[in-house]
Structures are given as C-alpha cells and as structure tokens.
Amino acid sequence: MIVDREGEKEMTMQTEVKELHAPGHRACPGCGCAIAVKSILRETGPNTIVVSPTGCLETFTSPIRGSSWEVPWIHSLFENAPAIATGVLAGLNAKGNPDGTKVVVIGGDGGTYDIGMGSLSGMFERKDDILYICYDNEAYMNTGIQGSSATPLGVGTTTTPVTGNSFGKTVEKKDLVAIALAHGVPYVATASIANLADLKKKVRKGMDNPGPAFILMLTPCNVGWGYEPEETVELARKAVETGLFPIVEFEDGDLVSALKIRPVPVEEYLKPQKRYQHLFKNEKFTDVLEAIRKKAEDNIKKFDLV
C-alpha cells in the first residue's frame, strides 16, 4: 500500500508485471492492435522470438533507439514475415533449441491476406512449428486507409472510395480461416480484444500445439474506421455479437468451440463507424446493407452461434 501525494487516501498498488510489450510506444490512442499485442506477450512470456512484417505494429513499436519490444523481435520486409519466422526456427533447431524458444508472428491484414500470402502458404504447408497471429484492421491503415483483401463489402477506404454510385469495396473479404484450414493447419482460431482471457487461452494453445497455428483477431482502428478511440473494445464486441466476426476454434480441422451469441442487429456495429455511413444515407445501397446482414446470418448458421 502506498499513500498518494496529498496523503489523503490510500491506494492499492498492483503487483508489478514487466510488460514484454513496453508502454510508451507510438500507437494511436484507441489502437486495437496495441491492446492485443500486450495481452499476447503476457501469455507467450519472454522465451519467444516475435517476427512482424511491415505495418502499423512495426512502425509504432520499433523506432530505432526506442523499441518497445522486451522480447527478441525481427522485422524484415512487408511480404516475408512467415519465411523469416521459418528461418529463425530453423536457426534455433539447427542448434537443438535447448531452451524450447517459440517463434510467433504478429502481422496485419495487408502483410497476411495480401502481400505475404505466398510466404504464409509456404509456412503452413511446411507445417513449421510457428504461431501466426493476424491483427486484422481490415485495410492498409499504416499507409493511409487503402483497401486490402481483408476489407469487407461496402467499406469506404481511400482506394475503394465512396462517391456517386460507388459504395466502397464491391466484394467480400477473403476467408482466411478457410484458407488456413485448407492447408491442414492443426490449430486455427479467431479471437477478439473484447475477450482477452479467450485470446490468451488461444495464444497458449497455439504455442503448445506442435506445427503451425493460426489466430485471426479483429482489431478495430479508430482512425481507419472512423469512431471515437474509447469505442474500440465495444466495437470489437459488437462485431462478435452481430455474427459478423464469429469466435471459433478448430483443432485438426474440426470445429471444437464457437462462442454463442445473442445476436444484435448489424446496424449496432455498422452505424458508429464512418466507413459504413454512406450505406445508411443512400437508399440505393440497401442491397449492400442486406448483403452484410446476410453475411452475419450465414455465419450464425454456419457455426451454430445461437
């Protein structure tokens, strides 16, 4: 117990935990990715080497002479994090890896869904013992909110602009969970920053599982999605509760858990976000809204979420 400056009231001090993702980094206030990474590293512990592709995470954590990584961390390029991870693991294994050091990749949707896809496919196919975690903020946020193959239908970005008859992205986002499963990845899961205990449990499983593991997290980005920074966790929760981002877990290809929800209308998730505003302002976009509703319903049916 310590006494505060005025000596008026007593405060209880928490047991000090050494954060492996140290505070003082340069993430935007309200960054969903920053919340996730702190929790992930609390679970991985210090005997972990983290690999990241170019992206928001790399930019806000690694300024030279100002790194916030308290674990060994390596960034090389945008499209090669899985191959770098494979190399790190091979380097460890060549020396017998006596301490059982684990290799974890944390990369954004641009580096995962798009430019790093070939490299990721290679890592999955080789069955390398690496945990790959994708923080999906559904666009290239680091470069200024350009559309990626993780950007959902109807979202306005700087390269899927909303203007005239254009309603933003015209096609659905890529189904990365299905892609991981198609590779026979033995542990595949989704997780939310609105449920950190579940995220940490899944990180642990992914670490302990021999062979590759893949975790997809939806990490809202207030800058790119257009909402107030304090709403990040609430939006992450709403994405789950609408059925748009189902929380599921697969072991050896079998669905072993799916978080049950009491579905709320998709509007509760969409309306607070600027990137979806146009869908509510123009009647000609009702088809798009309907398609998003259907996507949520399909997920609910597919994974038996109710």
Next chain:
Amino acid sequence: MKGKTAILEGSRAVAEAVRACRPDVISVYPITPQTHILEDLARFVSSGRLKSQFVRADSEFSAASIVYGASAAGARAYTASASQGLLLMNEVIYAMASTRLPVVLTAVNRAISAPITIQPDHQDTMSLRDTGALQIHVESMQEAYDAHVQSFRIAEDPEVLLPLLICMDGWVLSHSYEPVTVFPDEAISEFAGTFHPVQKLDPANPLTYGSYADQDVLMEYRYALMLAQEKAKEKICSVTKEYKDIFGHFDGDLIDTHCTEDAEIILVAMGSMVSTIRAAVDELRAEGRKVGLIKVRTFRPFPGEEIIKACGKAPLIAVLDKSLSVNTGGILATEVKASFYGNPVQPVILPFMAGLGGKEVNRRVIKEIVDIASRSGDKQGPRKDTVWMGLDHGFFN
C-alpha cells in the same frame, strides 16, 4: 595439402565445398541453372552426410527470407539462385546487407527476361550491385570450389558481416565437367571454422532487428556498408592467401592478372570468359603481341585501385561486359572508367559488349576485340562508344 582430383560437374564442386563448410540452414527453391547445387545438397542431407536444416521455400523471395531469419538467429546460412530468382531476392538482399547478416549465396549467372532465356550473362547479379552484398566472380570449377570454401569466413568476419554472392556463369561453370581438386572435409571444415555472431535473436538478450528509422540513421547504415566492404578487401586478401598457404591454390584475391607487366592492350573481364581470354592471350603472346588480362574477381568490393595498379602504363584497356545499363553501356566498363577518373595515367578505355544473353565469346571473338582495340588506339582515335560483339544488325530491318 594434397587433395583428391576428380572429374566433377561445377555444381557438384560447389556442393562439395558447401557440405564441408557445414551450414546450419540451407533454403532451397529451384531455378535453372542453379538447381543441381541444391539437389546435391538435398542428397547430402537426406543421406546424413550433412546435418543442416534443409528448408523448401515457396519462392526465391522466401528462400532468401528463410536464410535471413536463420542468420539473424545466429546460424550459418546458405542458399543459391539465378536470374529471375535473384531479382526476386533483390529486396531481401538489400535488407540482409543493412541488417549485416552474413548469408552465403551461390549466384549461378543467367540472363534476365525478356525474352526468356536460360543462357548465361551477368545482368542478374549486376542488378544486386548496390545492395551492399559482396560479389566474387569465379572463372573455373576449381575456383568455384575454392571460393565457396573461403566464403563463410569472409562473410562472417565480425568486421565484415555482409551477405556474399559467389557468382558463376550458368552452364559453362555449373553444368560442365572438368578436373577439380577437392580436399578432405575435415580440413575444409577446420578452415571454414564456425559462425560466432556478434549478436543474434536471443531471449536472454532481447534485441530489436529491423527498426523503423527516420532521417537520423539510414545514411549511417549505408555508410557502414562502405566501411564494411573496405574491411572485406583486407579479409578477402588474407583468406585467399591463407588458403594458398594451406591448400596450394590461388585464383587471385580482388583481381588476378595474366601477362600485364609489359602489355600494350589489357583486357578486363569477369567470370568464365576470363579462362577463354587467358588462352587467347597466350596465343597472341606467341605471335608477339603484347596483350594482358585482368580478372576482376571481386566486383564488390570493387578493386579500382588494384586495376589501376595492374594496368601500369598500358595505353589501351578493353573492358568486356556481360551486362548492360541501358543508355550508358557495359556496367563493368563504366566502373573501370570511373576508377580511372583523376588518375595521372589515363589509358584509352574501350567498352565491349561480349556475351550478353549467352552470345558466343570464343578465342576468335577475343582476338577480334584485341584487333578492334588496336585499331581504335592509333589510326581512328579513341573510340568511346560500346562495341557490340556479334550483334545481328539484320534483326532491326
């Protein structure tokens, strides 16, 4: 030391050397004409003769990235590629050099598309010229063997720490057979030593690799590469000398020279063409013509001073190029000319495009080059534009 001489394919000679150097990690992605090297190494690993982590990659980009990660983890790492594969690796090799990861890579030289061809020239490794990686060009299978044995010690030296490309012409050196003297694995392993990284990815001492930097340090990183390449010059000279002392072979250090002392025309070239020029020079010398040869062995670090010294007072230098910087000419010639800038002795430097896209360069072509150079030097005045040997002018009609 006495070795065993056998008729070996060039790729096999390389694989023998690499095996004896015991890399911890080898990444593999096929491309002609590099493939035989990695196939040989695959057999060594699967038969237990070599205990390396042997990793298949999904592309050359990943193959380079895998050895990048392995080297950062403190492992001795090796891969090989050619042509388009080297271009695909280009981005990785830039980062690898600046991150100071001493990966050894065999670059089996092959032309760049289009049109697609599997013929040899130097356009592929020239496109890696500015990465910061070292480049040693070899002229024979024996030199390919010797250079690979020397490679890890040069690259991994704490004062160097740079990726090293051993460049060898496709087919001529990778797929042909000639007598190669191979030394016992134990002797080679002892010579090659083991990699002692000055730092690595290690949970006991967590470091950040690949930081984001603004204008405060990038120029310093690049300047550090300049300093490291200067250090590499010393290291290459000392390692090649030590190799000569132990194994009795010397293929040159930064350069090699042949009949340059009293030469009136000196030919400057790299790679397998050098062996052809040697034979042509000997024949021309027998005819009483004062011709000499400088082999540029290390394209990076570039041996400008060494070339100038070896040229002495020779009035005519002919540079033979197997790569082109469009609109300025042969890349080796450009660098040789740049080296002579400000030098008190100013020879006439004549650029020749010889062997681009695998165009035939035999002794007859070499003698033709010498003839053109001789004429250019006296009667017609210095000729500055590139002479394209074997160019089919009919193609443009």
